[in-house]
Amino acid sequence: MKYSYNWLKELSKTEKSVLELTDLVMLKGFELEETEELKKRFDNFVVGEIISVKAHPNADKLKFARVNVGSQELSVVCGASNIEVGQKVPVALVGAILPNSKIEIKASEIRGEKSEGMLCAEDELGIGKDHEGILILDKKLEIGMSLAEAIELDDVMIDFDILPNRAHDCLSHEGMAREIAVMEGRRVNFELEKQEWEKTEKLSIEIKEKDLCQRYMGAVLNNIEVKESPLWMQNILIACGMEPINNIVDITNYVMLEIGNPLHAFDANMINDGEKIEIVVRKASKGEKLQLLDDSNLELDENDLVIANHEESLALAGIKGGKKSGISKETKRIVLESANFNSFSIRKSRQRHCLLTEAQARFEKNITPVLAERGLQRAIELFVEYAGAKLEGVVDENYFEQKQETVDLEITKVNKLIGKEVDEKKSREILENLGFEIVSEDKGKWEVKIPYWRLDVEGSEDLTEEIGRISGYENIESVPMKTVVAPPEKNKIREFEWKVKDLMTTLGFNEVVSYSFYSHEEAKLFGIENHFELKNSLIPQHALFRKTLIPGILEKVSLNAKNFDQFSIFEIGKTYNVGKDNNPEESFLISGALYSKDASGEDNFYELKGKIDEFVKKLLGKSIDFKADSSGRAIMEINGRKIGWIGKIDKNVKKFYSIKSDVVAFKISLDSLFEIYQNLEEKIYKTLRKYPVVERDLAMFTEPKVEVGGMEALIKKNGSKNLLSCELFDVYSNKETKQKSLAFHLEFGDDEKTMTGEEVDDLMENIIKALEGAKYKVRKQ
Amino acid sequence: MSKGISREKLEEIKKKFDEKISSVKNSEDLENLRIAFLGRKSDFSLLLRGIKDLRLEQKKLIGDFANKIRKDIKGIIESKKNELEGGEVDNEWIDVTAPGEKQEIGHLHILSQTQKEIEEIFSTMGFEIADGPEIDNEWYNFDALNMPKDHPARDMQDTFWLKQEAKNEKGEKQKLVARTHTSNTQVRYMEKHKPPFRIIVPGRTFRYESTDANHEHTFSQFEALVVGDDISIANFKDIAEKFFTLFFEREITVRLRPSYFPFTEPSFEFDISCTVCDGKGCSSCKNSGWLEIGGSGMVNQRVFEAAGYERGKYQGFAWGFGIDRLAMMKYKINDIRLFAGGDLRFIKQF
Numbered sequence A: 001m002k003y004s005y006n007w008l009k010e011l012s013k014t015e016k017s018v019l020e021l022t023d024l025v026m027l028k029g030f031e032l033e034e035t036e037e038l039k040k041r042f043d044n045f046v047v048g049e050i051i052s053v054k055a056h057p058n059a060d061k062l063k064f065a066r067v068n069v070g071s072q073e074l075s076v077v078c079g080a081s082n083i084e085v086g087q088k089v090p091v092a093l094v095g096a097i098l099p100n101s102k103i104e105i106k107a108s109e110i111r112g113e114k115s116e117g118m119l120c121a122e123d124e125l126g127i128g129k130d131h132e133g134i135l136i137l138d139k140k141l142e143i144g145m146s147l148a149e150a151i152e153l154d155d156v157m158i159d160f161d162i163l164p165n166r167a168h169d170c171l172s173h174e175g176m177a178r179e180i181a182v183m184e185g186r187r188v189n190f191e192l193e194k195q196e197w198e199k200t201e202k203l204s205i206e207i208k209e210k211d212l213c214q215r216y217m218g219a220v221l222n223n224i225e226v227k228e229s230p231l232w233m234q235n236i237l238i239a240c241g242m243e244p245i246n247n248i249v250d251i252t253n254y255v256m257l258e259i260g261n262p263l264h265a266f267d268a269n270m271i272n273d274g275e276k277i278e279i280v281v282r283k284a285s286k287g288e289k290l291q292l293l294d295d296s297n298l299e300l301d302e303n304d305l306v307i308a309n310h311e312e313s314l315a316l317a318g319i320k321g322g323k324k325s326g327i328s329k330e331t332k333r334i335v336l337e338s339a340n341f342n343s344f345s346i347r348k349s350r351q352r353h354c355l356l357t358e359a360q361a362r363f364e365k366n367i368t369p370v371l372a373e374r375g376l377q378r379a380i381e382l383f384v385e386y387a388g389a390k391l392e393g394v395v396d397e398n399y400f401e402q403k404q405e406t407v408d409l410e411i412t413k414v415n416k417l418i419g420k421e422v423d424e425k426k427s428r429e430i431l432e433n434l435g436f437e438i439v440s441e442d443k444g445k446w447e448v449k450i451p452y453w454r455l456d457v458e459g460s461e462d463l464t465e466e467i468g469r470i471s472g473y474e475n476i477e478s479v480p481m482k483t484v485v486a487p488p489e490k491n492k493i494r495e496f497e498w499k500v501k502d503l504m505t506t507l508g509f510n511e512v513v514s515y516s517f518y519s520h521e522e523a524k525l526f527g528i529e530n531h532f533e534l535k536n537s538l539i540p541q542h543a544l545f546r547k548t549l550i551p552g553i554l555e556k557v558s559l560n561a562k563n564f565d566q567f568s569i570f571e572i573g574k575t576y577n578v579g580k581d582n583n584p585e586e587s588f589l590i591s592g593a594l595y596s597k598d599a600s601g602e603d604n605f606y607e608l609k610g611k612i613d614e615f616v617k618k619l620l621g622k623s624i625d626f627k628a629d630s631s632g633r634a635i636m637e638i639n640g641r642k643i644g645w646i647g648k649i650d651k652n653v654k655k656f657y658s659i660k661s662d663v664v665a666f667k668i669s670l671d672s673l674f675e676i677y678q679n680l681e682e683k684i685y686k687t688l689r690k691y692p693v694v695e696r697d698l699a700m701f702t703e704p705k706v707e708v709g710g711m712e713a714l715i716k717k718n719g720s721k722n723l724l725s726c727e728l729f730d731v732y733s734n735k736e737t738k739q740k741s742l743a744f745h746l747e748f749g750d751d752e753k754t755m756t757g758e759e760v761d762d763l764m765e766n767i768i769k770a771l772e773g774a775k776y777k778v779r780k781q
Numbered sequence B: 001m002s003k004g005i006s007r008e009k010l011e012e013i014k015k016k017f018d019e020k021i022s023s024v025k026n027s028e029d030l031e032n033l034r035i036a037f038l039g040r041k042s043d044f045s046l047l048l049r050g051i052k053d054l055r056l057e058q059k060k061l062i063g064d065f066a067n068k069i070r071k072d073i074k075g076i077i078e079s080k081k082n083e084l085e086g087g088e089v090d091n092e093w094i095d096v097t098a099p100g101e102k103q104e105i106g107h108l109h110i111l112s113q114t115q116k117e118i119e120e121i122f123s124t125m126g127f128e129i130a131d132g133p134e135i136d137n138e139w140y141n142f143d144a145l146n147m148p149k150d151h152p153a154r155d156m157q158d159t160f161w162l163k164q165e166a167k168n169e170k171g172e173k174q175k176l177v178a179r180t181h182t183s184n185t186q187v188r189y190m191e192k193h194k195p196p197f198r199i200i201v202p203g204r205t206f207r208y209e210s211t212d213a214n215h216e217h218t219f220s221q222f223e224a225l226v227v228g229d230d231i232s233i234a235n236f237k238d239i240a241e242k243f244f245t246l247f248f249e250r251e252i253t254v255r256l257r258p259s260y261f262p263f264t265e266p267s268f269e270f271d272i273s274c275t276v277c278d279g280k281g282c283s284s285c286k287n288s289g290w291l292e293i294g295g296s297g298m299v300n301q302r303v304f305e306a307a308g309y310e311r312g313k314y315q316g317f318a319w320g321f322g323i324d325r326l327a328m329m330k331y332k333i334n335d336i337r338l339f340a341g342g343d344l345r346f347i348k349q350f
Helices: A005-012 A018-028 A038-042 A164-170 A173-183 A231-239 A247-259 A343-353 A358-364 A370-386 A411-418 A424-433 A460-471 A492-506 A520-525 A550-560 A601-620 A651-656 A670-678 A708-718 A757-773 B007-021 B027-038 B043-053 B056-085 B110-124 B152-156 B184-192 B233-248 B301-306 B323-331
Strands: A002-004 A031-037 A045-055 A063-068 A073-078 A088-093 A108-110 A113-115 A117-119 A156-161 A203-207 A215-222 A263-267 A277-283 A289-291 A297-299 A305-308 A313-316 A334-340 A390-398 A406-410 A437-442 A445-449 A566-578 A584-596 A625-628 A634-638 A641-648 A663-669 A694-702 A723-733 A740-748 A777-779 B135-137 B161-167 B173-178 B197-206 B218-228 B254-261 B264-273 B290-299 B315-322
Touching: A002 A005, A002 A173, A002 A231, A005 A018, A005 A156, A005 A173, A005 A231, A018 A031, A018 A156, A018 A173, A018 B254, A031 A038, A038 A231, A063 A117, A073 A088, A073 A113, A073 A117, A164 A173, A164 B152, A164 B254, A173 A247, A173 A424, A203 A215, A203 A390, A215 A277, A215 A370, A231 A247, A247 A263, A247 A358, A247 A370, A263 A313, A263 A370, A277 A334, A289 A313, A305 A343, A334 A370, A343 A358, A370 A390, A406 A411, A406 A460, A411 A424, A411 A460, A411 B233, A424 A437, A424 A460, A460 B264, A492 A566, A492 A584, A492 A601, A492 A670, A492 B110, A520 A651, A550 A566, A550 A584, A550 A663, A584 A601, A584 A670, A584 B135, A601 A634, A601 A641, A601 A663, A601 A670, A625 A708, A641 A670, A663 A670, A694 A708, A694 A757, A708 A723, A708 A740, A708 A757, A740 A757, A757 A777, B007 B027, B007 B043, B007 B056, B027 B043, B027 B056, B043 B056, B110 B197, B110 B218, B110 B233, B110 B323, B152 B254, B184 B197, B184 B218, B184 B301, B218 B233, B218 B323, B233 B254, B233 B264, B233 B290, B233 B315, B233 B323, B254 B290, B264 B315, B290 B301, B290 B323, B315 B323
Parallel strands: A203 A277
Antiparallel strands: A002 A156, A031 A156, A045 A063, A045 A088, A063 A073, A088 A117, A108 A113, A215 A334, A215 A390, A263 A334, A277 A305, A289 A297, A305 A313, A406 A445, A437 A445, A566 A584, A584 A663, A625 A634, A634 A641, A641 A663, A694 A740, A694 A777, A723 A740, B135 B173, B161 B173, B197 B218, B218 B315, B254 B264, B264 B290, B290 B315
């Protein structure tokens, strides 16, 4: 909320400068948003006197004026019709910035006439809504004096951020002033002497929804003179970020800013013809229409609370007044409303109609109905003084009962929570300054009465907070914990994740991070359905919760292809599946890609495959079985369990992401890897082989599309336990014969003895027989 | 060379030797140099013959000096010889300035590195690292944290809501949200564990917020939650100071200011002494000496109640900080969008 420094100073009796005050409040209460010295808004605005006015030679509606601003005479082109020679007017000099529009005034030529400044209307200065003509100032003002001085604007706006817990009492100058006094170790009292008003028969109030409106007070005032409010009040409203309108509206706003209870003034004659005024607080009916003060039209429903007469609604309760019963220049008699509305109901109406107003902001945070009475009393005083009003009487329809709320406080518990001994006398003083009352005490146990405005306090922790913050959090010294905890449980999956990440970077992969979302279009592109979907997504690209990491990976490939000819990347992240009864099931994946601008897709495939193979071997000590599936991907399995796939990205997909060269990508379920990892047998040392290894090579040739995997499997199957390893070391495709020739390197050995050449020959023979039996052609040596 | 030995002449010889040795490139040159300076017919040997003509006291003095020079020259020749012929490296010429065979070790994302660092610091302080779901129902994200439906506090966090509603075990329909904070894990963890405990919960969080250099709709947070019989504000300050001192590798002090979060009471805004100027005031801290870090507070008893703990039995503290923000502060990164941007020119810097 924006506060007036001058007003806070007056109410709290503080002597602090703006800077000292904001520092104090920030440390003991509220976050500072900003401060603004108001007169700075009117740098380069001065009082000028009009010396001559002529019609603009080239434009009917414009005038050409000469203005004396003290130091010089200026030529100014002006569109307003109300200027006359001898008037004092606000002049924006060249370089001035209009407070509302932030437009900078420059010397210019308007239809051929020189213009060296601007004469300003109220709204252009941000000090009112009037735009009917140039603001005419008091003739007694000195020519050339600064405008801020002329309108006596010498205040500082201080904007503190009031969070919901203190919105009950601190969205008001009284509330903030009380806080400031307490922070300085003092107490201020704002209680007014209780006033007994005469009841009036002229006003009847009927509350139909007593849950939604606990109290409705109405005062009927006549003899009203609608005019400008006094300058000091206008300036306070400006300091608080509001615009002065007229004395009636200004007073209601002023009292709201002072006490915290929003008020509303109705033109009594526009509620009812005749003397008797009827007000009903009821729910709207579905489809009911209401035109608001700002001319907007609402269509209401039964969830909206309205203030109505017997025929139609007059205002959206606690949010905004209606056009028809609004204050006009002709208003002579008013009904002043000071009421209390249910916060939830206000909140819902506000959300439905997207209406943010000062009144709504306060009611929505819940304020005590006690404030309605205080607000009414203060407003009546001001109406009498500044609008010449005469009070006909007051009606108070009240269903609210002030209960005496107390909290038990053990002073030892305060110390225990803070972790420091707080002086008992000091604690008492803080609470009492804040308006709390210690009604009884017994050996360090206090029964504390909560002041009516503190709707946030419900337990002893709240009182601890009050004592803690006012005595100063900066005075609490660090103390190591005494509580001993058992050694923490290991987060095994996290440890596994770090291990995976380390291995991947060792293999040359760079880690990327992507959003958890992608678009409907991408879901379609990848043929994936049944996503969790955002109700309020910010952009269509982020509409669905991802079920694959590939889109993010390809986006990064596309981006980086601009700067790098080759790279490999990976991401580890969650994907989100829709489970039973729409319960989310998150799975943990690793995906990545290898990009090389010049290499063939095949080369890239084998490079990535090699890396993934090595990754799994190092991580789990196991090898992956790769199997082609019908879509062209290689499915990866470990011990018959599918863990993911690797494959060359489809050209339509590449096109979607504007990728030109070949990309090979992979996806592995980290959940599956982790499960295998956890069930790994413990590693046991194997004795090193004592007997020599016998090596043999085996060469074959095949049709080009025959899989190596099949040959390898046959070799291994027929090599017996003595075949220690089988490795493909050469592949050659003959362009003429279209045949592929392959060479394997085999190693044989035995744990117990040195194998003889004959023994190995026998095994080789078995292998060759098996291969030939399967129609592979073995090259005889 | 004129006859007669003197200290100056010996020094001259040594100087000459030093000049020549530096230009020796191979063993042959070295052998020639050795003969030229130490050979029987060298200037040095000729000069030594003059010692016998010196007076007795001079003989001793010059003799010792000459010996020293000879020893030095011998030593230098010896080590030059080793350099040229011996040692572990083949003497064959190789262009050592030509680039090596290209290798690549990848880079862990700076957010990962930062998170790992945070986890390691807390592990040494006895914290467990816990996890929670990224899509959660509104009970754990809001209600259980004292943010009931239609409470103004819910407006403090702009929320991504999901179209789907889930049914819980009791068959009740519940709205789903992209978790707005890692605090959704507080009650989930407490339902399964009894105090005392210390945990941190690092993870991805979401806010319905348009992105700019300082705001992201997706970011990483880490929650800290410490609960026991007597955990106090003073304890919280201590842990916080220890953590930030270790993380920023400089002495950090912590400042608490009053604030409001529904799930803590009292609640704090949390500042640390400026990591650029150590609190003296600079442009990074807008001359205040402090940097705003995040929110924290003592766990609200209502949250304990939501987790099934008895009211008033335990006390503890909780905080939530942005990992992104800490990384930005530590590495002076000025645009939060770089993290999810995926530009390798950024990633490879760390």
